[in-house]
Amino acid sequence: MIDLGAVWASMDTDATGAGKGEVQRRLRGTPFDLFLTQERPSRRAGFFARFDERPGTLWRELRSSQGLDIRVDARPGVPATLQLTEVDDRFHSIFEALVTDLLKGLEILDKQPVDRRAPALDFLAGRVIRWQTCLKANSDGMSGEKRAGLFGEPSAAAGLLEAGVDAKVCMDRWTGPAEAIQDFQFDALTIEVKASRQTQPTTVRISSERQLDTSGLDRLLLVHVALDERSDGTGQTLPAKVAELRDAVGRQSDAGLLLDDRLIQYGYLDMHAPRYEDRSYAIRAVEHFDVREPMARIVEADLPVGVGDVTYGLALSACEDFRLDEAEVAALLEGLRP
Structure with missing residues (x-):
């Protein structure tokens, strides 16, 4: 990967554009027209991309935000361009991480068949928008509860991969980060994952009347991942779990690109990884429950008119009659194989 910091630093001594204007450095080794830039006289770092292909429409949703100026030119008949410029050097590390992620994504995008991939400008637009959304909600990283939740969902994804589910399909059907009702949505099977850091007795939080409907x-299928949270270095950190899943799906693959999108949607950015190294998790148990009548739960049909947005605790001890053993789970997941 290119040392972006070194490239921007090399522009500091470049006499080109010593007054007002911009210094550019073309990035080699890519089929796209990509440049790192530096404004003069402000010395603000930037990223410039130019594409000959016709863009879609997602770029229209791009908006400048705190610390980031965005300019798009997608007029018909001329190459489409995207210019990102940092507007506050206090956020330079975030800007550098963003550009690094965009370059990584374009590298994977280039390996996809041209007739099946998104237009490059729209691909970058989607990535930038997800970063903006993630930083707005998690500027200082995720809470302890969200970390545990994220640890649980990749643990469930790992189980699906081990059962033979195609990696790209698995990542595509991982809908939890997009705040869908359930976490994994396949045609014949829907999966809701709950991670808990409690000791017995265990109660899981159900976030709506539709989640177990x-x-x-x-x-x-309701999957409960029981975690022991530790600060003594034993167990596995969240960044280690993320790295493990990336290796499992293939970092330089379509599935890897989807995984990175899901992580950003959830609120996980690699730049925050050092903040998550102080806690480790050990999986104490993984339990599976077949959600069906007459399992205890609240569903939409039970509620009177005018009542909604219900959250409640579900004691897993009340779900014993619906517990599935390993053989039953394996048979269920077998139907998801290609």
Whole structure:
């Protein structure tokens, strides 16, 4: 990977554009027209991309935000361009991390068949928008509860991969980071994952009356990942779990690109990884429950008119009759294989 900091630093002594204007350095080794830039006289770092292909429409949703100026030119008949410029050097490390992520994504995008991939400008637009959303909600990183939740969902994804589910399909159907009702949505099976750091007895938090509602679903599986949270270095950190899943799906693959998108949607940025190294998790147990009648739960049909947005605790001790053993889970997941 290119040392972006070194490239920007090399522009400091460049006499070109000593007055007002911009210094550019073309990035080699890529089929796209990509440049690192530096404004003069402000010395603000920037990233410039130019594409001959016709863009879609997602770029229209781009907006400048705190610390980031965005300019797009997508007029018909001329190459489409995207200019990103930092507007506050206090956020330079974030800007550098963003550009690094964009370059990584373009590298993977280039390996996809041209007729199946998104236009490059729209791909970058989607990536930038997800970063902006993530930073707005998690500027200082994720809370302890969100970290544990994220540890649980990749743990469930790892189980799906081990069962033979295609990596790209698995990442595509991981809908939890996009705040869908359930975490994994396959055609014949829907999966809701709950991670807990409690000791017995265990109660999991159900976030809506629709989360365990099987209306319109072929089958709904509730997966509980019981975690021991530790600060003594034993167990596995969240960044280590993320790295493990990236290796499992293939870092330079379509599935790897989808995984990175899901992580950003959830609120995980690699630049925050050092903040998550102080806590480790050990998986104490993984439990599976077949959600069906007459399991204890609140569903939409039970509520009177005018009542909604219900959250409640579900004691897993009340779900013993719906517990699935390993053989039953394996048979269920076998249907997801290609």
